[in-house]
Amino acid sequence: MAAPAKIVPWLHAGLRWALAATFLYAGGAKVLDPARFVADLDNYQLVPAVVAYLIGLFVPWAEIVGAAALLTGRWRLGGWLLTFLLGTGFAVFVGSAWLRGLDISCGCFGSGPQANVTGWATVRTSLFPLLAAAGLWYELRWGTAVSVPTG
Amino acid sequence: MSSSVRCGSGPLLRRAAVQAAVLLLAAVVPALLTGWLHPRRPPLPGAAGSIREITVADAQALPGGRPVIWADARDNQAFARQHIPGAVHLSEAEWEQGLAGLVAVWRPGTPVVVYCASHSCDTSRAVASRLKRELALPDVFVLKGGWEEWLRRQK
Numbered sequence: 001m002a003a004p005a006k007i008v009p010w011l012h013a014g015l016r017w018a019l020a021a022t023f024l025y026a027g028g029a030k031v032l033d034p035a036r037f038v039a040d041l042d043n044y045q046l047v048p049a050v051v052a053y054l055i056g057l058f059v060p061w062a063e064i065v066g067a068a069a070l071l072t073g074r075w076r077l078g079g080w081l082l083t084f085l086l087g088t089g090f091a092v093f094v095g096s097a098w099l100r101g102l103d104i105s106c107g108c109f110g111s112g113p114q115a116n117v118t119g120w121a122t123v124r125t126s127l128f129p130l131l132a133a134a135g136l137w138y139e140l141r142w143g144t145a146v147s148v149p150t151g
Numbered sequence: 152m153s154s155s156v157r158c159g160s161g162p163l164l165r166r167a168a169v170q171a172a173v174l175l176l177a178a179v180v181p182a183l184l185t186g187w188l189h190p191r192r193p194p195l196p197g198a199a200g201s202i203r204e205i206t207v208a209d210a211q212a213l214p215g216g217r218p219v220i221w222a223d224a225r226d227n228q229a230f231a232r233q234h235i236p237g238a239v240h241l242s243e244a245e246w247e248q249g250l251a252g253l254v255a256v257w258r259p260g261t262p263v264v265v266y267c268a269s270h271s272c273d274t275s276r277a278v279a280s281r282l283k284r285e286l287a288l289p290d291v292f293v294l295k296g297g298w299e300e301w302l303r304r305q306k
Contacts, residue, residue, distance in 0.1 A: 034185055038193035039276075043204050043295075049196035056193055057186045061178035069174055077163060078170020085171070103206045104295070105270070136167065140160040 012138050016080075019131055020070035023083055027063030030110030034060065040107025044097050060110070062086060080136035087129030094125045194280070202279045205292040207304045210264050220256055222249075222265040224278040225298065229268065235301055241265070241278055253282075262290035269299040 030037040038056030042049055063086060069079030090108065097104060097117040106115045108125065115121055186192055194202075210219050221238035223230050230240045239256060241249035257263070263282060267275035275293045283291050294300065 031185065033191050034189055035191045035193040035276075039202065039204060039293075053186075053193055053196045058178055058182040061181045061185070062175055064181075065174045065177045066171075069170070075170040075174065077167035078172075078174050081167040081171040082174050103208070104204070140163050140167075143163065 008138075009142075012135060015131060015135050016070050016073075016076065019083055019128070019135065020067040020079070022128070023063045023067035023086070024071065026109050027060045027067060028110075030056075030060035030107075031064070033110055037107055037110050040105050040110075041093075043104040043107075044093050044102070046093060046096055059086065059089075077136070077139055080132055080139060084129050084132035084136060087125070087132055091122070091126040091129055095122045098122045202276055202283065202291060202293050204295040205264060206295045207301055210262075210292065210294065213262065217260070217262065219262045219264045219292075220253065221294075222253060222263055222278065222282075223298075224265050224267045224274040229298075235266070235298075238266075241282075243274065243278060243281070246281070250286075254286075257288075260290075262292060263288060264292045264294050266294035266297045266301065269297045270295070272297060 034056055037060065038053055041047070041052040041056050044052075047055070062082065066079050066082035066086060069075040070083065094106060094108070094117055098119060098121070102117060104117055106117050106121050106125075108115065108121070213219065221235040222241040223234045223238045224242055225234075226242060226244070227240070230238075230242075234240070239249065239252040241253055253263070263279075265275040265279040265282070267273070267278075275297060279291045279293050282288055296303070
């Protein structure tokens with residue numbers, strides 16, 4: 001199979017940096033106010049309070065380390081996979097709340113801009129795991145041989 | 152730059168899984184520190200400070216048609232200007248006075264819904280936490296969106 005056009009590695013790198021920046025911002029905003037994020041998670045009524053508590057403490061830092069892995073290029077395979085898993089989890093939470101008609105805050109960006117759970121929020125949230133999956137697929141398919149320099 | 156193609160993605164996928172697992176482990180320590188030391192750490196589940204939000208619609212349609220007690224956590228002036236009909240004023244600045252007003256109308260089994268100005272204010276959560284802590288009330292909620300949301304729903 002022919003190598004992708006020269007522009008593709010740069011698009012891939014742009015996607016990596018954009019996804020990293022988004023997760024870094026989202027994780028950072030949640031870390032600033034973990035009580036707010038746990039309350040938002042609890043409002044989804046999807047998991048017991050103790051699980052919401054643990055997710056609320058753990059996930060923001062997972063977002064940050066995943067973003068750091070993508071941003072620095074070190075362990076970016078793990079970064080792609082981790083952001084894919086986190087993004088999938090967010091999409092399940094937001095999508096289920098939307099389907100159940102819950103009128104709650106998304107909690108997507110912690111104490112940052114507030115957005116309610118809507119169909120658009122579900123679509124937007126679902127984009128992240130799709131983009132992460134695309135990035136991971138590219139990396140698995142073409143490896144670092146056709147990537148732009150890390151950094 | 153080589154144009155070679157990775158044919159077997161299995162090892163790479165395994166490497167991705169291992170790296171993701173290690174990254175997840177790296178998040179454990181800061182998460183524990185957040186739960187222990189963060190000034191805005193969440194209350195432990197089931198602890199006195201654990202508070203759930205409730206929407207205006209849900210507060211007005213509780214199972215069994217239970218009425219709620221509205222507790223206004225805004226300042227005196229805002230409360231005097233306008234408040235939810237029947238609300239008691241309960242701010243941290245005038246806690247004792249407000250608490251007496253709340254206790255006078257509270258009956259066992261009646262949920263208390265605390266509100267402040269808007270979604271971004273924190274006083275309702277602080278008042279609700281204190282109510283739970285000091286009175287051990289079982290059903291204390293924070294109104295989602297606060298007074299702003301109440302006004303919006305009345306239009």
